[in-house]
Amino acid sequence: MLSVKRKSAQHREVEPDERVTVSLKTLVDLARFAAGFPASGSRIRAFQGGSYLSRFKGRGMEFDETRLYQPGDDLRTIDWKVTARTGKPHTKIFREERERPVFVSIDNRPAMYFATRGAFKSVQAAKLAALLAWTAEQHGDRIGGQIFSDRDCRELKPQNGKRAVLHFLHALTDRSVRGQPGEYPFEQALARLVKHAHPGSRVYLISDFRGLNEAAETYLARIAEHCDVVLFFVFDALEQSLPATGRYRFTDGERDVVMDSADAQRLAEYRQRFAERLLRLQMLARREKFQLVLCGTADDPAQLLKHLMRGP
Missing domain, CATH: 3.40.50.410 (von Willebrand factor, type A domain)
Structure with a gap:
């Protein structure tokens, strides 16, 4: 059964019980x-x-740069905005946080x-x-x-x-x-x-x-x-x-x-x-x-x- 310990009668203060309240x-x-x-x-x-x-x-990933698409790149990482602007497929490169x-x-x-x-x-x-x-x-x-x-x-x-x-x-x-x-x-x-x-x-x-x-x-x-x-x-x-x-x-x-x-x-x-x-x-x-x-x-x-x- 959990309880609390007391100091001497002179102080009458309750000591914190680490089983009940962690310090x-x-x-x-x-x-x-x-x-x-x-x-x-x-x-x-x-x-x-x-x-x-x-x-x-895995850890979070932060955008690093965009480069030209290379065979084998994940299609989900294509930067469509840059691709549309340049007329050439570009891929987003991420780095680990x-x-x-x-x-x-x-x-x-x-x-x-x-x-x-x-x-x-x-x-x-x-x-x-x-x-x-x-x-x-x-x-x-x-x-x-x-x-x-x-x-x-x-x-x-x-x-x-x-x-x-x-x-x-x-x-x-x-x-x-x-x-x-x-x-x-x-x-x-x-x-x-x-x-x-x-x-x-x-x-x-x-x-x-x-x-x-x-x-x-x-x-x-x-x-x-x-x-x-x-x-x-x-x-x-x-x-x-x-x-x-x-x-x-x-x-x-x-x-x-x-x-x-x-x-x-x-x-x-x-x-x-x-x-x-x-x-x-x-x-x-x-x-x-x-x-x-x-x-x-x-x-x-x-x-x-x-x-x-x-x-x-």
Whole structure:
């Protein structure tokens, strides 16, 4: 059970519990763990979700110059305006962008503030995001992101350098981006992600995927048309299955829910809801060629990413 530690009675101050609320210092210190990771564009091996390997879109491409058409050139790259003006077929030449945009979308809705072991799902999500951001910075990629709650959504334009990462980490630890239930649908955040994730980007979505529906899947499919997409499914073991017997009280500090796991039918329905959500994610990953990564609240995000990013 998660709790907070207190200082001496003289100060009466509550010490931050890193299992419940991650600090900026912790996210900054994760830079040393990301130092040995391969580039963010490297393949992340699918983990516990099957072999759902992404369609590699490559880095973004920038227009460089136009030259005369040569046999073997892709007809789709013909510059029709120059061809019409000169009377001779010309081809557009592109060069690879020096810096690839890496866009990390983090679910910060109230359901992410939960765990029965390890750390809150929100803490795991923030650590994963920080590790991905530091990896991008160390390999010269631009880092940007999206943080969405049930109340609002905040985007950070991809930029390069440590200052951009620190700006991103400050946003991750900003407690004002936590809203109230039901005011900002999951698919609305993904609709905004479609507009902000530029072609050629690598997009990481870190969430417990509550509220995943057909509209959300459609937006994700649109993003995947021009970007690499990796899904991180963060969950707590108790969400997967309640213990065999007992009565359990859940609270978010304002509302209480009591679950009796001795009720066989209710227990089966509880397990089925999680299984259906996971199956839907697996089917989406298979259909759209996403990479799907599972991260439990008791997992070590740094070790998880180190294992996933290492070469085959």
